[in-house]
Amino acid sequence: MITAVTFDAYGTLLRLDRPFERLAEELKRLGLQVPLEVTTKVFLREMDYYRENHLQGNSPENLMGLRVRCAEVLFKMLEQEGYPANVSREKRLEVLMGSIRFVIYEDALPALDWCASRGLTLGVVSVWDCSLLATLKEVVPRSFSRVFVSAIEGAEKSDGRLFLRAAEVLQTPPSQILHIGDEVDSDILGAEKAGMTAFLLDRSNAHPTITTGRIESLKDFPELLEQRFPVNQSPGS
Numbered sequence: 699m700i701t702a703v704t705f706d707a708y709g710t711l712l713r714l715d716r717p718f719e720r721l722a723e724e725l726k727r728l729g730l731q732v733p734l735e736v737t738t739k740v741f742l743r744e745m746d747y748y749r750e751n752h753l754q755g756n757s758p759e760n761l762m763g764l765r766v767r768c769a770e771v772l773f774k775m776l777e778q779e780g781y782p783a784n785v786s787r788e789k790r791l792e793v794l795m796g797s798i799r800f801v802i803y804e805d806a807l808p809a810l811d812w813c814a815s816r817g818l819t820l821g822v823v824s825v826w827d828c829s830l831l832a833t834l835k836e837v838v839p840r841s842f843s844r845v846f847v848s849a850i851e852g853a854e855k856s857d858g859r860l861f862l863r864a865a866e867v868l869q870t871p872p873s874q875i876l877h878i879g880d881e882v883d884s885d886i887l888g889a890e891k892a893g894m895t896a897f898l899l900d901r902s903n904a905h906p907t908i909t910t911g912r913i914e915s916l917k918d919f920p921e922l923l924e925q926r927f928p929v930n931q932s933p934g935s
Contacts, residue, residue, distance in 0.1 A: 700895070700927045702870045703813050704846075704861075705806075706879030707824035710899050710916075712800045712837060717741055721797040725781075728793065732781050740775035741797065747771045755827025756849045764827065769794040802837050809916035810840045816929050819843050823864050823877060825855055825884060844868060855884040858891030865892065876927070878919060882908075897922065 705711050718738040725732045748768050755761035769790040773783055783790075813820050822845040824830055830847045846864045853859035865872045872893035879885025880899045889896035897911045897919055905912065911926075913919050923929060 699874060700818070700876045700923060700929050701874045702819035702821060702843075702868055702876070704821040704823045704864055704875060704877045704894075705810075706877070706881070706885050706899075707822055707826055707830060707834070708800075709880035710878060710885075711802060711806045711822070712833070713803055715799045715801045717797050717799075720799065721793070724793040724796045725776075725783075728783055728785060728789070730776075730781055730783055732776065732779075736776070736779050736781065740772055740779065743775050744768050744772040744794070749825070752825065752827050753849050753852065753854075755829070756852065757828060761827050761829060765794065766791055800833055800837050803916065805916040806838070807840065809919060810838075812920045814840075818929065819868055819870065821864055821868060822846065823855065823860055823879075823889075824848065855888040858888050861889050861892035861894055865894070876923060878913075878916070886911075895927070 718734055718741055721737040721741050722732055722734055725737070748764070751764060751767070755764045766787060769787070772794055773790050776783065810820060820842045822834065822842050824846070825848045827849045828847065831845050834842070834845060844864070844867055846860055848854055848860055851860055851863055853863060855861065861872070861877065865875060868875070875894045877885060877889040877894050877896045878899055879896070880901065882898060882905065886896040886898050895911070897913055898905060898908055899916065900908070900912050900914055903914065911922070913922060
């Protein structure tokens with residue numbers, strides 16, 4: 699029986715709202731006319747750097763340092779692309795953070811509501827820094843039993859440790875937890891290493907060869923879950 703469902707955050711519940719366009723707008727305020735293809739390239743490189751170093755963002759102070767370094771990477775890439783900017787560290791950080799705005803996917807709230815109606819424990823297991831809890835509170839108008847963040851726990855998802863931590867704190871056997879995420883290595887393989895069931899959320903149809911436990915929208919997961927496993931029923935149902 700599945701008694702708990704955990705969700706990945708970025709790419710599953712949350713997405714960035716027009717980050718490349720926002721970066722172009724922020725740079726325009728500095729007097730830099732940077733084409734969209736360039737802002738896309740440098741922003742994606744900054745995202746790679748953040749992902750590689752996100753575990754350093756385990757406290758507000760350390761997160762600030764990480765963000766400053768991310769901004770430096772961004773502007774270094776801009777300079778390499780032919781768009782140098784002689785601005786302060788504070789202004790560079792302001793440009794980066796002005797480019798980042800998270801919004802919730804339209805299919806996320808119905809999925810969370812369905813879980814709540816079935817009495818399922820809700821959690822988040824995500825590769826993120828210590829700001830995730832505040833971001834979820836700001837963007838997602840629903841509550842979770844617990845949010846497990848890689849930077850705070852000091853554990854990645856891909857080796858299963860973060861999922862095992864989630865099962866321990868939620869006091870739920872891994873076999874009774876379903877995890878939903880959009881990355882094969884970290885979400886699917888990581889959850890399975892911990893003994894959980896995992897559904898791959900493949901919104902862009904990037905993994906058509908995966909036929910088991912694959913959904914293209916969060917609206918599809920309740921039906922698939924009920925087909926494969928018994929689930930909790932809400933009181934009185």
